[in-house]
Amino acid sequence: MKKRITWLLPLLSLSFLLLGVVSVQAQSGTPHTPTDDEVNAVASQLYCPVCENIPLDVCGTQACAQWRDLIREKLSEGWTTEEIKTYFVEQYGDRVLATPPPRGLNWLVYVLPPLLILAGAVILVQAFRAWKTPTEEPLEAEMAPSTPEAAFSDDEYIARLEEELKNR
Numbered sequence: 001m002k003k004r005i006t007w008l009l010p011l012l013s014l015s016f017l018l019l020g021v022v023s024v025q026a027q028s029g030t031p032h033t034p035t036d037d038e039v040n041a042v043a044s045q046l047y048c049p050v051c052e053n054i055p056l057d058v059c060g061t062q063a064c065a066q067w068r069d070l071i072r073e074k075l076s077e078g079w080t081t082e083e084i085k086t087y088f089v090e091q092y093g094d095r096v097l098a099t100p101p102p103r104g105l106n107w108l109v110y111v112l113p114p115l116l117i118l119a120g121a122v123i124l125v126q127a128f129r130a131w132k133t134p135t136e137e138p139l140e141a142e143m144a145p146s147t148p149e150a151a152f153s154d155d156e157y158i159a160r161l162e163e164e165l166k167n168r
Helices: 002-029 036-043 062-076 081-092 104-132 148-153 156-167
Strands: none
Touching: 036 062, 036 081, 062 081
């Protein structure tokens, strides 16, 4: 009985292995039909060439439906996302890309926001440090004159006014 089990186990393993290989070959022969999610994943990275600022995956025009069908067709032919994006850029220009390529003046889109955030952080740190350090202004008690006459003697206008009043 043990001899039967020892022969049966390798034979069973080999049959499962062959069955797996045959099923993989059968699947690779059929063309892949892309799902709506796969099409929308590519279409969300593209903007409608006709409408202003509307991603291709949510645009409701007939042209966009045709472009999504074109994406589905290209995916079923085995095209990658980058190849499809390149195809649309060749047809309609860079404006169809959801993310502009980092060339020409477009590189500012990638460089400016981090620089502005960094500059804002530096300004905030300096402002917080300035608020924390006490100012070296004299106290009011030190500035206040001891008598009312002394307070008015510092002001030239008041001194002249008092002199004019005395002369009358």
